[in-house]
Amino acid sequence: MDAVEREVTVPAPPGEVWPAVTQSDxxxxxxxxxxxxxxxPGGRGVFRWRDGTERHVVVEDVEPxxxxxxxxxxxxRTAAGEIVLVxxxxxxxxxxxxxxGTRVRVVEQPAFSLGSPPARSGGRVLAAIGS
Amino acid sequence: xxxDRTDAIFTALADATRxxxxxxxSEQGPATATGLAANLPVTRQAVTKHLSALAxxxxxxxxxxxxxxxxxxxxxxxxxxxxxxxxxxxxWDERLAALRDHxxxxxxxx
Numbered sequence: 001m002d003a004v005e006r007e008v009t010v011p012a013p014p015g016e017v018w019p020a021v022t023q024s025d026x027x028x029x030x031x032x033x034x035x036x037x038x039x040x041p042g043g044r045g046v047f048r049w050r051d052g053t054e055r056h057v058v059v060e061d062v063e064p065x066x067x068x069x070x071x072x073x074x075x076x077r078t079a080a081g082e083i084v085l086v087x088x089x090x091x092x093x094x095x096x097x098x099x100x101g102t103r104v105r106v107v108e109q110p111a112f113s114l115g116s117p118p119a120r121s122g123g124r125v126l127a128a129i130g131s
Numbered sequence: 132x133x134x135d136r137t138d139a140i141f142t143a144l145a146d147a148t149r150x151x152x153x154x155x156x157s158e159q160g161p162a163t164a165t166g167l168a169a170n171l172p173v174t175r176q177a178v179t180k181h182l183s184a185l186a187x188x189x190x191x192x193x194x195x196x197x198x199x200x201x202x203x204x205x206x207x208x209x210x211x212x213x214x215x216x217x218x219x220x221x222x223w224d225e226r227l228a229a230l231r232d233h234x235x236x237x238x239x240x241x
Contacts, residue, residue: 004216004219004220004223006220006223006224006227006229007227008227008228008231009231010230010231010235011234011235012234017234020230020233020234021230026233028228029229029233030226030229030230030232030233031226031229032222032225032226032229046198074138085138086137086138086139087138087141087215088176089219101234104225104227106223106227108219109221110141110144110145
């Protein structure tokens with residue numbers, strides 16, 4: 001099962017792109033969902049789509065202005081208000097300075113393909129579900 | 132497509148040996164647990180256990196052959212999993228295009 005890998009080059013330096021991928025109001029402008037993100041390792045986040053779908057994340061790595069990763073928790077609230085299980089995936093966003101701007105690279109893959117999650121991440125995920 | 136089914140598939144494929152079993156079945160065609168164990172670094176008993184997990188997720192089907200079962204890949208769920216990944220890729224394409232527009236927009240609000 002391969003990872004999903006996508007990239008785009010944007011006309012601004014990494015220092016200016018970083019807020020666009022980490023600040024809730026800016027992320028909400030392009031993600032396709034309203035985002036509330038707490039960008040620190042172990043921070044929580046919630047994405048709410050216009051149709052009512054809601055998904056939660058736990059932030060893992062934060063290295064401004066270069067790397068952000070988070071894990072989608074394995075459930076979502078559907079538009080109908082039901083909680084359903086979905087595959088847990090991990091998203092890593094990296095920013096690299098290139099001529100003319102920044103290359104934004106996204107890798108999303110099933111969380112399992114990284115092997116067993118480190119105990120600290122597993123603990124965070126469980127804590128997030130439990131609270 | 133039902134997401135909970137995809138979840139079962141990903142869970143079944145979370146194990147490296149189970150992925151090896153799937154690969155072996157796709158390369159050598161239908162096989163018994165004994166036949167698979169001969170080419171894998173695990174016991175026949177372990178292979179049987181993994182095959183049961185894969186069958187539960189609908190990834191393989193079994194037909195009885197003598198005293199043993201003959202296993203083969205059931206392609207449909209794997210197609211589901213692949214299409215789920217494709218769907219995910221499409222969503223990131225849209226998001227990153229929107230991010231580029233957002234960044235490129237002159238005098239965007241900070």
